[in-house]
Amino acid sequence: MKKVSSLSELGLGDDVSRAFFRPLQQAAPPSPTKRQIKISVIGTGNVGMAIAQTILTQDLADELALVDAKPDKLRGEMLDLQHAAAFLPRTKICASPDYAVTAASDLCIITAGARQIAGESRLDLVQRNLALFREIVPPLARYSPDALLLVVSNPVDVLTYIAWKLSGFPPNRVIGSGTNLDSSRFRFLLADHLEVNAQDVQAYMVGEHGDSSVALWSSISVGGVPVLSSLEKHQIAYEAEVLESIRKAVVGSAYEVIRLKGYTSWAIGYSVASLARSLLRDQHRIHPVSLLAKGFYGIPDDHEVFLSLPARLGRGGVLSVANVQLTDEESNRLRSSAHTLWEIQRQLGI
Structure with a gap:
């Protein structure tokens, strides 16, 4: 059976809403000043999902995008959050291994990172995370050139410096969760x-x-x-x-x-x-x-x-x-x- 995440994928057309709602006559279009807030979380491990869950329950975003290198886990986390829609503020939740899903984000939160292994020096850990950040930061900067970058991955201070260098953003827009x-x-x-x-x-x-x-x-x-x-x-x-x-x-x-x-x-x-x-x-x-x-x-x-x-x-x-x-x-x-x-x-x- 095909896995689906929306009724439209099962063949229910978008025009079905006409059976439930009657449009107003001479209604004005939505205000152009209304601002939609989009937050992207990179990395859906324990930390990333705790952040995503807290953002949802505190109604901080109109749209939440999740990115991870593991597509099955990523889709599972997305569906798990979407299934709680009846208990949460209305937030659009999407996910993809493709960084295009983060386009036009107001805030990009990076939680992905390599963990330190036994016997590994701090510099070796930083070098491995540098390689990972070379894959993460440039596409985020490309798809959301006006975003704020918030780095949570450890070692957070050095990785925030790396994110700043790789993004080309002004320093005030690159922040680490720090202390x-x-x-x-x-x-x-x-x-x-x-x-x-x-x-x-x-x-x-x-x-x-x-x-x-x-x-x-x-x-x-x-x-x-x-x-x-x-x-x-x-x-x-x-x-x-x-x-x-x-x-x-x-x-x-x-x-x-x-x-x-x-x-x-x-x-x-x-x-x-x-x-x-x-x-x-x-x-x-x-x-x-x-x-x-x-x-x-x-x-x-x-x-x-x-x-x-x-x-x-x-x-x-x-x-x-x-x-x-x-x-x-x-x-x-x-x-x-x-x-x-x-x-x-x-x-x-x-």
Whole structure:
């Protein structure tokens, strides 16, 4: 029996709608100012589908396009989402291994990437992902020349730099998910300890998405109250080692999830959906995302590195970078992250 995804493929003509609906007389055409939002997700693994599912349930797109190199899995994922149409906002869902399906996207989210294998160096992993991105990014840029690119694949900072180079897009339109999720984990731990809502905690992880990320303790506040200065005012002792152990717990929380269930998916799905909302709805919210960081916080102008800084996001992508006051130690750690990434990028030859 032929596999179908629509009734038209079974021979039911498009004119059948006349039996159900009667057109209005002298009706005006649709407003030319109405804007349809299209999001494309590249890669339908656990992360890609968690992002797609969250985008659908939060009604962020009028059209969702899925791309993957495995056509059977891709079609299965598309059908599975389409079959939930009665429970979701009206969104057109399409899928194809051909990047033409992404044409005229407002936002392209890249989740595809090679996983690190045992004994493989970080540079070897980056080189394999570079080869993969050479197949992904140019067609996305060709079919959607005005889109925003959002890279989620790891190592996200270097791959965001690669996507920028391969796309030819201005840097403000190429963004990495960076430490947006790390910062959420950070806020959760603080909120859980203080018994407050995580939305009332302002706390950022910046720098490289990984083991060298930097916790900005000097700027953390809860309900508008600066944390460190409040501790000092009330003569509550704390040690730098304790703060560092909390930072390591944030970094290690992802590894814990992977150890327990094999992968992370739901939290990154919500994280990326929050970025999509801020970008496409022009909300001007502050997110710590991977962006071209040269010239900020003492990072040399000749270091074209992408790493996470608190940035104001809107329809134009990265609109500006927040001028957060860093301690000398935080600045030094941030520049150290930038130097590490720069050394890796210099060996890529792009």
